[in-house]
């Protein structure tokens with residue numbers, strides 16, 4: 226019997242609950258913007274590993290920072306001892322995150338634990354037990370952060386008591402206009418959701434897993450104004466679209482928001498487990514020993530974080546993300562001349578969604594199998610990308626911000642061919658049966 230493949234071994238030991246697989250791609254390495262498949266094939270990465278790979282893979286700045294830090298580890302627990310990399314990273318985050326007054330930084334391992342921490346400390350510090358969030362939002366997969374998320378993939382878990390989930394207005398499918406959502410919120414405030422009981426609103430400035438939805442201009446600013454009237458804090462979840470990806474350093478800057486707390490993750494560690502919450506001291510200093518994760522803010526992950534933030538600056542990734550993102554989105558839009566399935570191409574910077582429809586007039590989403598087949602065929606042709614959306618019909622492109630113009634052209638050509646091949650029936654339902662996961 227030949228040696229089992231990596232995928233077969235994975236199937237024999239990795240728990241299904243921890244899988245969200247879009248293709249048979251199994252990895253033995255990565256460098257630059259390419260993933261190295263078992264067997265040696267190099268696959269162009271247009272997924273960024275769901276966002277963390279802001280700098281691609283094995284970026285020299287990350288390798289050097291991690292190597293230097295791990296060779297003389299300044300402890301392994303920020304809880305017990307300050308360490309130079311974590312304190313430097315906190316100082317950097319305070320300097321680059323707009324805000325006023327005394328503020329502090331909390332470190333976590335993931336976007337989930339950072340949102341968990343934010344909501345728990347807000348409830349405790351404000352004495353308010355209600356939260357506002359949005360249908361389609363994804364803030365994490367721990368009890369707390371899942372409990373304020375509104376993604377259809379979360380319906381296996383009941384929402385947190387006291388959370389108000391509002392529709393997130395979608396300009397492409399305006400089932401609820403921005404005005405109707407705000408009017409619904411006003412009515413809730415007048416009836417079953419007293420605003421003085423609401424601790425905070427959690428906002429994705431660009432809704433990612435819910436379908437890469439850019440909110441209508443002014444909506445988030447109008448929401449903020451209502452919150453300000455009632456002392457409701459604004460928590461902006463920048464975990465996926467923050468740190469230069471949107472074409473500005475912070476995605477909330479596109480909306481003119483003034484957050485109270487900002488949640489970072491994914492790209493902050495550039496592949497290492499690292500997240501952060503930046504917020505006012507009256508919240509973040511609520512009590513000692515309130516939000517403890519033993520290895521959070523460890524010197525190795527923090528060293529990667531420092532290198533990631535430095536590289537955003539030294540490689541001009543904010544401007545690059547805007548420029549390459551426009552090139553990529555324009556290229557995807559141009560495919561619409563050949564593929565009726567493309568209903569909408571949207572996003573900001575290098576956070577791009579392609580909304581796939583059965584019919585451009587009705588805008589009815591394609592079946593999830595169609596989306597999955599395009600991703601599967603894209604994999605066979607040499608590119609890795611994923612899908613999101615409450616109807617699993619939005620191709621998600623979250624590539625490394627280091628993507629080159631040539632790689633954009635390569636990626637567009639692969640998407641083009643994948644769509645044509647799927648339309649020609651070259652991918653079967655059986656091919657994608659095990660990749661229909663959310």
Ligand SMILES: Cc1ncc(COP(=O)(O)O)c(/C=N/[C@@H]2CCCCNC2=O)c1O
Pocket residue numbers: 245275276334335336337338340363364365366429433434462463464465466490491
């Ligand atoms: C806006 C936003 N906030 C928080 C999270 C949770 O981050 P972690 O998965 O690092 O805990 C996420 C994670 N999003 C999912 C992770 C599961 C796989 C599907 N793709 C994502 O990006 C997010 O998008």
